[in-house]
Amino acid sequence: MDSDSKNSGISRRLFLQGSVLTPLALALGGAAISAVYLRPAQAKGFYLRPPGAITEQRFLAACVRCGKCAQVCPYRSIKLAGGEAGVGIGTPYIEPRENPCYLCPDLPCVKACPSGALDRQLREVEKVRMGTAVIIDREGCLSIRGLRCEVCYRQCPLIDKAITLETRHNTRTGEHTIMEPVIHKDKCVGCGICEKVCVRDKPVIVVQQRVIEQKDYYEF
Amino acid sequence: MSFKPWTTARRTVQLLMIALLASPLAGLTVFRGNLAAAELLGLPLADPLAFLQALIGGRVLVLSYLGSALLIVGVYWLLGGRSFCGWVCPVGLITELGDLLRRRMGTGQVTLPLTGNRWALVLVLLVVAVTGLPLFELLSPIGIVSRAIAFVSLMPLLLVAAILLVELLVARRVWCRSLCPLGGLYSLVATVSPLRVGFVAERCTDCNACRTVCPVEEVLQPSLECNHPQVTAGDCSRCMACLDACPSKALTLSLGYRPFSTDPLEGGR
Numbered sequence: 369m370d371s372d373s374k375n376s377g378i379s380r381r382l383f384l385q386g387s388v389l390t391p392l393a394l395a396l397g398g399a400a401i402s403a404v405y406l407r408p409a410q411a412k413g414f415y416l417r418p419p420g421a422i423t424e425q426r427f428l429a430a431c432v433r434c435g436k437c438a439q440v441c442p443y444r445s446i447k448l449a450g451g452e453a454g455v456g457i458g459t460p461y462i463e464p465r466e467n468p469c470y471l472c473p474d475l476p477c478v479k480a481c482p483s484g485a486l487d488r489q490l491r492e493v494e495k496v497r498m499g500t501a502v503i504i505d506r507e508g509c510l511s512i513r514g515l516r517c518e519v520c521y522r523q524c525p526l527i528d529k530a531i532t533l534e535t536r537h538n539t540r541t542g543e544h545t546i547m548e549p550v551i552h553k554d555k556c557v558g559c560g561i562c563e564k565v566c567v568r569d570k571p572v573i574v575v576q577q578r579v580i581e582q583k584d585y586y587e588f
Numbered sequence: 589m590s591f592k593p594w595t596t597a598r599r600t601v602q603l604l605m606i607a608l609l610a611s612p613l614a615g616l617t618v619f620r621g622n623l624a625a626a627e628l629l630g631l632p633l634a635d636p637l638a639f640l641q642a643l644i645g646g647r648v649l650v651l652s653y654l655g656s657a658l659l660i661v662g663v664y665w666l667l668g669g670r671s672f673c674g675w676v677c678p679v680g681l682i683t684e685l686g687d688l689l690r691r692r693m694g695t696g697q698v699t700l701p702l703t704g705n706r707w708a709l710v711l712v713l714l715v716v717a718v719t720g721l722p723l724f725e726l727l728s729p730i731g732i733v734s735r736a737i738a739f740v741s742l743m744p745l746l747l748v749a750a751i752l753l754v755e756l757l758v759a760r761r762v763w764c765r766s767l768c769p770l771g772g773l774y775s776l777v778a779t780v781s782p783l784r785v786g787f788v789a790e791r792c793t794d795c796n797a798c799r800t801v802c803p804v805e806e807v808l809q810p811s812l813e814c815n816h817p818q819v820t821a822g823d824c825s826r827c828m829a830c831l832d833a834c835p836s837k838a839l840t841l842s843l844g845y846r847p848f849s850t851d852p853l854e855g856g857r
Contacts, residue, residue, distance in 0.1 A: 426648070458731055
């Protein structure tokens, strides 16, 4: 019996190494790499980048994933993406419903960025263009339904510029006023404070990707 | 086991680097960032390969960033190029510890040629030029490990685990020896660096203790076999393990450039 096992020419160690551990190593490596790299960059949708971020495509290359912007953020609003972000692994983003950007006047994150992924030309917070707030659920918005909420409007750091209230007659009750928050995307910086403070369980106002303004001749 | 001054110094520096990476977690402001870009006591430091990828892929040039990348290239030129790998890089420390285990297990005997990491460097620069994706910043286990330390982002460590397993079972230290493009870049710097391991031929007893401890033993060959007074290969990480291992002090720390001389008595000292 003893000699039989010797004649097979394969020791226990060699068997373990060749038939168990090596495929395990390859599978683990393959899984790790594909988990990270087979996902498209925007698999999770829109990532709200810190102030001053250059266009997403160039940002993904210019950001060296050092995390300094996140380390200097006094509100810990900036987080670093993990492997779930695909090619965005290690890049900074903001989850406004958790912790929006509070628009520090001295923009420490922009100053901390060494590589120009956050553009140092940006000096004034009013010129930040991270995204744009959008009311995604008009039926859910208490103000539009005629109640007195207006929390997003009151908390907006650019009150009466980025969000204004437009009043109209409440035809449902016949005797009240509807004060509808209206977002002006030319002024909205996309900080996400409105998304954070919205009183509904699921925010009806959220920050989305900025739409580049379309030039046209429809003015009259 | 005898005292190994170089290895002790090196372990201290390696652990200090990990402490620096973790220091912002403790609320300290001495150090910020990681090995891609950092700020130490207000001095900006930058990984030259990360700089190149941001420049080529992101098409942005920040002069202060160029300055700090050049500063780092200058520092590693003075200190021996791949000394980054041997003394600073946390992945170097991890794979070194993995290699101790591998030696004990007696597995993973395959060695790949050292030229691989220069090809990896070419590949990274090509990919970022063509696709705009900073391949090394996406894959880099150095970035993954530093973010795991500084931001407790643990999931991507799977990639590091995979590298360790392959090194443990298949090919000895394959990442650092043959695949890391940053090692490739610093090996180019190292070929012109004035800080080298010197070799005094007349003291050598051919015991081969240095070859056993060297992570890239190919680099010792010209000295041991042809009496070259210095180890000139760029892949020498200046880990100085050979200085600690040599019982007859044939290996020394050598500054400057000593041309190869056929006279054995003019060995590098």
